[in-house]
Amino acid sequence: MWQMMGSSVRGPAHRRAGQPNQDAWLSRQNRAFALAVIADGLGSRPHAAAGSRAACRAVAEAARAWSAAPGAPPDLLLRLIHALWNIRVHALGAGDSSTTCAFALAVRDGPLLLAQLGDGLVLARCGGDVILLEPPAERFGNTTTGLGIATDLREWRYHLAPRPPGPAAILLATDGIADDLLPDRRLDLLDALIDRHGSMPRGECSRLIGSMLRAWPTPGHRDDKTLAILWRTEALEGQ
Amino acid sequence: MQLKEFTTGAARPLPVILLADVSGSMHADGKIAALNASIRDMLASFATTDDQGAEIHVAIITFGGTAEVQTPLATANTVQWTDLTARGSTPMGKAMELAADLIEDREKIPARAYRPTVVLLSDGQPDPGWENGLTRMTKEGRAQKADRMALAIGADADVDVLRRFVAPATDRLFGAADARRIRDFFNFLTMSVATRTRSVNPNELPPMQDPYDLDRL
Numbered sequence: 001m002w003q004m005m006g007s008s009v010r011g012p013a014h015r016r017a018g019q020p021n022q023d024a025w026l027s028r029q030n031r032a033f034a035l036a037v038i039a040d041g042l043g044s045r046p047h048a049a050a051g052s053r054a055a056c057r058a059v060a061e062a063a064r065a066w067s068a069a070p071g072a073p074p075d076l077l078l079r080l081i082h083a084l085w086n087i088r089v090h091a092l093g094a095g096d097s098s099t100t101c102a103f104a105l106a107v108r109d110g111p112l113l114l115a116q117l118g119d120g121l122v123l124a125r126c127g128g129d130v131i132l133l134e135p136p137a138e139r140f141g142n143t144t145t146g147l148g149i150a151t152d153l154r155e156w157r158y159h160l161a162p163r164p165p166g167p168a169a170i171l172l173a174t175d176g177i178a179d180d181l182l183p184d185r186r187l188d189l190l191d192a193l194i195d196r197h198g199s200m201p202r203g204e205c206s207r208l209i210g211s212m213l214r215a216w217p218t219p220g221h222r223d224d225k226t227l228a229i230l231w232r233t234e235a236l237e238g239q
Numbered sequence: 240m241q242l243k244e245f246t247t248g249a250a251r252p253l254p255v256i257l258l259a260d261v262s263g264s265m266h267a268d269g270k271i272a273a274l275n276a277s278i279r280d281m282l283a284s285f286a287t288t289d290d291q292g293a294e295i296h297v298a299i300i301t302f303g304g305t306a307e308v309q310t311p312l313a314t315a316n317t318v319q320w321t322d323l324t325a326r327g328s329t330p331m332g333k334a335m336e337l338a339a340d341l342i343e344d345r346e347k348i349p350a351r352a353y354r355p356t357v358v359l360l361s362d363g364q365p366d367p368g369w370e371n372g373l374t375r376m377t378k379e380g381r382a383q384k385a386d387r388m389a390l391a392i393g394a395d396a397d398v399d400v401l402r403r404f405v406a407p408a409t410d411r412l413f414g415a416a417d418a419r420r421i422r423d424f425f426n427f428l429t430m431s432v433a434t435r436t437r438s439v440n441p442n443e444l445p446p447m448q449d450p451y452d453l454d455r456l
Contacts, residue, residue, distance in 0.1 A: 135350075137345055138345075138381045139350055139384075140352055140353060140381070141251055141350065141352055179350070179351035180246045181245055182247055185244065188244075188245060189245040192240055215242070216242065217241075217242050217243040217246055217248075218246050218248070218249075218250065219248065219249070219294075220293060
């Protein structure tokens with residue numbers, strides 16, 4: 001049984017400018033899969049907020065189809081995400097709605113797929129393995145690709161674990177968080193959030209994380225901030 | 240739980256790198272004096288830019304006889320400025336290579352930094368062998384992703400080289416016919432960078448307001 005927590009808050013720059021939070025997140029759990037998605041609408045695009053929300057819904061919709069087709073390659077899921085997102089933002093214009101997208105999808109009795117398009121952070125501890133997805137170091141902050149920009153599926157980074165046994169914990173974070181984290185403390189943050197807040201009712205947990213994100217300590221921070229965590233404490237049945 | 244246990248205490252830097260021609264010809268017509276006064280004013284202005292935005296870091300690379308990092312990259316309010324003196328030839332290409340080295344150094348300019356602004360100022364013809372520096376700044380690695388601006392000082396500047404430096408953003412090549420216009424350019428540069436630090440996304444270049452009516456080449 002997977003558990004989830006997360007929150008998304010508007011950053012100081014958008015608060016000062018009277019603009020909405022352009023990040024979004026979504027979590028879903030049903031009989032077929034557990035899913036957490038985050039998206040960071042690109043600030044320069046007029047419909048970035050709608051684009052990030054559309055990305056979350058597109059991933060959830062695509063996950064339903066992909067999880068029902070055991071053995072289907074991740075490429076098919078990613079193509080479907082692009083197609084569904086393009087349909088959702090068609091009236092607004094894909095170029096005006098561009099957004100990053102990252103998700104963790106755990107299919108029941110099936111694989112765990114971690115995927116990322118654009119900047120931000122995906123960090124997972126599965127058994128003894130640590131999996132890290134993040135953009136190349138030769139970038140600068142706030143420069144990225146995303147839905148509405150990428151023209152090739154190879155711009156996605158992903159990791160597919162066939163059927164990861166045992167406890168697992170996954171952190172998804174937009175760049176407003178990821179770029180300010182000390183690299184060697186990221187796993188500690190994941191563990192601390194689960195330890196301190198994992199047993200709380202979900203709404204209370206979300207509010208508490210939101211309060212923490214609003215009081216972000218890095219000087220001069222400005223970005224919207226979104227964090228989602230998916231974790232499982234027990235081993236899979238039969239393993 | 241204290242988030243600051245897990246986060247950096249440093250603001251995101253917005254690097255500004257000046258490549259300043261201090262060859263012998265800059266002595267003439269008060270150009271070096273105007274450049275010194277302009278840089279001093281710019282540093283003072285950056286140092287007092289409000290702290291709600293990005294933290295402006297400045298490096299100054301000079302080329303006159305030799306190319307050297309005159310001011311290593313540092314926050315504007317910690318730079319200890321000493322006036323430049325003009326002498327020697329114009330090793331502009333070497334200066335561009337030093338700038339590329341700096342931009343590629345991820346310790347000095349981390350991935351979380353905003354895109355650097357690199358400003359090339361020159362009043363003359365570069366020494367032979369400048370092409371490698373231009374290639375490194377405009378076609379390779381992270382350096383090519385920097386925002387580039389250039390100022391041609393006086394009538395003898397090699398406008399073609401400066402245009403290739405800013406390409407394809409040809410609207411970011413300016414001209415200063417005399418020392419007074421160097422001050423105007425620096426006022427414009429200071430305003431542009433300060434505007435970036437206050438914008439929602441400092442990587443987006445703001446519309447280029449130009450109250451100084453600069454000459455565009």
